[in-house]
Amino acid sequence: MNLDTRTRGPAASVEEPRLIYRKPDVLLDRSTHYCPGCGHGVIHRLLAEVLTELDLAPRTIAVAPVGCAVFAYDYLGLDFVEAPHGRAPAVATGIRRVRPDAFVLTYQGDGDLAAIGTAEIVHAAARGERITAIFVNNGIYGMTGGQMAPTTLLGQRTTSSPAGRDAATMGFPIRITEMLAQLPGVAYAARGSVGNASLIGKLKAMIRRACEVQIDGGGFALVEALSNCPVGWGMTPQESLEHVMGPVTEVFPLGVIVDRTAVDHAAAGRAIEPVVSPKANPTPEA
Amino acid sequence: MALNPVATRTIRPPIPWAPLVIADGRCKGCELCVAACPRAVLALDRTMVNALGYHPVRLLDPAGCTSCAICARVCPDAVFTVWAGPRRKRDR
Amino acid sequence: MIRSEEVLSSRRSRVLMKGNEAIAEAAIQAGCDAYFGYPITPQAELLEWMARRMPELGRVFVQAESELGAINMALGAAATGARVMVSSSSPGISLMAEAMSYMAGSGTPMVLVNIMRAGPGLGGIGPSQSDYFQATKGHGHGDYRVPVLAPASIGEAMDLMATAFELAERYLTPVMVVADGILGQAMEPVELRFRTPERHTFDWALTGAAGRPARIIKSIDLEPEVLEKRNLALQQKYRDIARHEVRWEGWQLEDAEFAIVAYGTAARVARTTITKARERGVKVGLFRPITLWPFPTRELARLSRRLQGILTVELSSGQMVEDVRLAVEGRCPVAFHGRMGGMVPTPDEVAGALKALRGKAARR
Numbered sequence: 001m002n003l004d005t006r007t008r009g010p011a012a013s014v015e016e017p018r019l020i021y022r023k024p025d026v027l028l029d030r031s032t033h034y035c036p037g038c039g040h041g042v043i044h045r046l047l048a049e050v051l052t053e054l055d056l057a058p059r060t061i062a063v064a065p066v067g068c069a070v071f072a073y074d075y076l077g078l079d080f081v082e083a084p085h086g087r088a089p090a091v092a093t094g095i096r097r098v099r100p101d102a103f104v105l106t107y108q109g110d111g112d113l114a115a116i117g118t119a120e121i122v123h124a125a126a127r128g129e130r131i132t133a134i135f136v137n138n139g140i141y142g143m144t145g146g147q148m149a150p151t152t153l154l155g156q157r158t159t160s161s162p163a164g165r166d167a168a169t170m171g172f173p174i175r176i177t178e179m180l181a182q183l184p185g186v187a188y189a190a191r192g193s194v195g196n197a198s199l200i201g202k203l204k205a206m207i208r209r210a211c212e213v214q215i216d217g218g219g220f221a222l223v224e225a226l227s228n229c230p231v232g233w234g235m236t237p238q239e240s241l242e243h244v245m246g247p248v249t250e251v252f253p254l255g256v257i258v259d260r261t262a263v264d265h266a267a268a269g270r271a272i273e274p275v276v277s278p279k280a281n282p283t284p285e286a
Numbered sequence: 287m288a289l290n291p292v293a294t295r296t297i298r299p300p301i302p303w304a305p306l307v308i309a310d311g312r313c314k315g316c317e318l319c320v321a322a323c324p325r326a327v328l329a330l331d332r333t334m335v336n337a338l339g340y341h342p343v344r345l346l347d348p349a350g351c352t353s354c355a356i357c358a359r360v361c362p363d364a365v366f367t368v369w370a371g372p373r374r375k376r377d378r
Numbered sequence: 379m380i381r382s383e384e385v386l387s388s389r390r391s392r393v394l395m396k397g398n399e400a401i402a403e404a405a406i407q408a409g410c411d412a413y414f415g416y417p418i419t420p421q422a423e424l425l426e427w428m429a430r431r432m433p434e435l436g437r438v439f440v441q442a443e444s445e446l447g448a449i450n451m452a453l454g455a456a457a458t459g460a461r462v463m464v465s466s467s468s469p470g471i472s473l474m475a476e477a478m479s480y481m482a483g484s485g486t487p488m489v490l491v492n493i494m495r496a497g498p499g500l501g502g503i504g505p506s507q508s509d510y511f512q513a514t515k516g517h518g519h520g521d522y523r524v525p526v527l528a529p530a531s532i533g534e535a536m537d538l539m540a541t542a543f544e545l546a547e548r549y550l551t552p553v554m555v556v557a558d559g560i561l562g563q564a565m566e567p568v569e570l571r572f573r574t575p576e577r578h579t580f581d582w583a584l585t586g587a588a589g590r591p592a593r594i595i596k597s598i599d600l601e602p603e604v605l606e607k608r609n610l611a612l613q614q615k616y617r618d619i620a621r622h623e624v625r626w627e628g629w630q631l632e633d634a635e636f637a638i639v640a641y642g643t644a645a646r647v648a649r650t651t652i653t654k655a656r657e658r659g660v661k662v663g664l665f666r667p668i669t670l671w672p673f674p675t676r677e678l679a680r681l682s683r684r685l686q687g688i689l690t691v692e693l694s695s696g697q698m699v700e701d702v703r704l705a706v707e708g709r710c711p712v713a714f715h716g717r718m719g720g721m722v723p724t725p726d727e728v729a730g731a732l733k734a735l736r737g738k739a740a741r742r
Binding site for chain 3: 059061063064073077079084092095102122
Binding site for chain 2: 015016017018019020021022023027029030031032034035036037038039040041042045196197200201230236237238241
């Protein structure tokens with residue numbers, strides 16, 4: 001029996017407005033010191049969204065780097081400890097070992113992770129430390145004024161490679177995520193980008209996966225986020241994103257580089273060849 | 287990417303109605319949203335300067351906004367809160 | 379090598395233990411939650427003892443990739459309020475200067491044990507006291523000090539491990555315990571008597587910000603006015619430590635005309651010299667600092683008023699002797715005898731230096 005007594009006709013009722021998106025509370029209501037258009041802001045926001053969606057924020061202990069994101073703890077409402085430059089994976093190891101219940105997160109730039117901190121990230125990965133490492137790769141040292149980074153592209157001008165990076169004296173950019181991916185302790189390693197809205201969505205999915213890997217007890221999880229530095233690169237914000245989606249992505253291909261979570265952990269340790277996506281290992285070019 | 291509303295406290299839709307609420311005090315005028323908006327309804331308001339010293343973004347044409355939230359996705363300063371407008375519910 | 383099971387299940391109250399292992403066990407009994415280390419001679423046995431015992435007790439042991447890794451793991455673990463220890467020897471301690479400065483700046487408690495060996499550089503594995511400057515003058519960059527404890531016997535080293543954790547947690551600072559390679563490697567009968575300092579709940583510890591405001595542990599303050607305030611607070615902390623935590627031992631000083639100032643193994647050599655000198659009627663005693671920082675300046679200054687001379691003996695080129703001279707302020711002559719490179723002064727050498735000092739004092 002139909003008890004609906006509403007008058008039938010065209011404009012019978014109006015639905016309430018629906019909230020589509022608002023920023024999560026764990027991303028604090030503060031303007032950041034990052035330059036206009038800087039990818040750090042996007043990546044902080046994605047982290048905040050993922051931690052909120054997975055309800056991890058209350059038990060997160062995070063490690064801040066030295067670099068532009070040195071003040072990350074002013075923008076994300078989490079328990080944070082400052083690490084000396086490059087040491088975040090070791091600091092995170094100490095936290096993880098004494099606090100098995102915590103969710104442990106590191107946030108590092110390209111100098112922090114791939115220059116001064118190379119030993120620390122390699123060994124945290126080798127030990128399969130149950131941490132989630134966020135690696136923001138913008139191919140430059142922003143905080144100290146725009147010097148060359150290990151991931152700076154060949155020919156790229158920086159304040160310490162003013163004539164452009166020259167392989168003969170300055171070496172080649174390092175694809176450190178591919179290097180780490182071949183360690184059996186790495187459960188998940190992926191590379192995403194902040195280039196446009198669609199890529200940002202995919203990056204968020206990688207960050208989410210890297211957090212889930214930790215919750216599921218999988219092992220070391222790393223997400224490399226190709227990001228921009230408009231001021232350091234001498235470009236407008238939009239130009240800098242085009243640069244990320246173009247030349248940077250050519251050198252640092254996007255995708256899941258390794259995902260061992262479906263693989264038997266012990267068997268992976270015995271194998272010599274890692275499970276690595278062929279797409280992520282292009283032939284090195286000069 | 288699912289854009290789940292991640293608020294833990296209730297907030298009310300803006301009055302007067304607009305699909306975007308912009309925290310223009312945090313906007314740095316980077317124009318990534320202006321470039322990304324598929325309906326080209328965003329632009330910097332060059333008649334004003336916020337406390338940070340930038341021209342903040344403004345929604346030029348609320349009726350043209352489809353609440354796709356691409357602006358919110360690309361914004362490095364999380365200035366956007368996005369609402370989908372009231373709509374007529376059609377009876378069968 | 380003594381097996382841990384043999385030692386700990388011994389019904390004897392005194393057992394023979396190697397210094398490194400005794401120090402490790404004392405730290406464990408003092409409630410050490412986590413140990414991070416890297417092998418280096420002459421303290422590898424400390425790490426190995428920890429590798430066996432910590433997992434037995436369900437506690438944390440990690441052999442890090444380097445001393446740099448170890449000290450930074452300790453920084454992270456200590457930030458959560460855990461009772462944390464690291465050990466190394468001189469070259470490894472050099473690598474830890476950065477993180478020690480960070481922890482001093484942020485007020486993070488932990489204990490670092492340096493089983494000193496000869497330097498500089500790779501040096502040798504023989505015993506040394508040539509890290510005195512490094513330990514007491516603030517090792518890493520910036521205006522800071524750490525309390526430094528210097529045992530002269532294995533038994534004292536065991537007791538000082540508990541003291542080290544107490545000081546670290548009372549004052550929220552890293553603390554160093556310095557012993558030389560002889561103390562680390564020697565075996566002595568020790569009492570199996572341990573102390574466990576009480577636990578604190580720290581309102582700064584990182585545990586996950588559930589139901590409370592987020593906590594940040596950092597040492598940075600870019601505004602000079604703010605950083606100066608942080609530094610002033612640190613200096614006040616150091617004055618408090620200097621007022622309350624000086625430790626030293628005097629032996630045969632009541633009627634002494636001369637004193638030997640020495641710590642650690644040098645003090646043991648000096649004791650032999652003093653015993654023999656006393657047999658010949660020389661009125662000499664031992665002033666043995668136990669805290670190298672805060673140095674017992676006031677106590678030594680007071681003593682120097684009634685002495686005719688002071689001989690400082692170190693396994694170095696002469697580092698503590700500078701603090702001795704500062705304390706004595708010229709009231710009496712201060713002489714020095716030392717050996718380097720892993721050599722240990724003999725009682726006869728010290729006796730010779732003492733004789734020369736007495737001669738010089740007589741000619742004044």
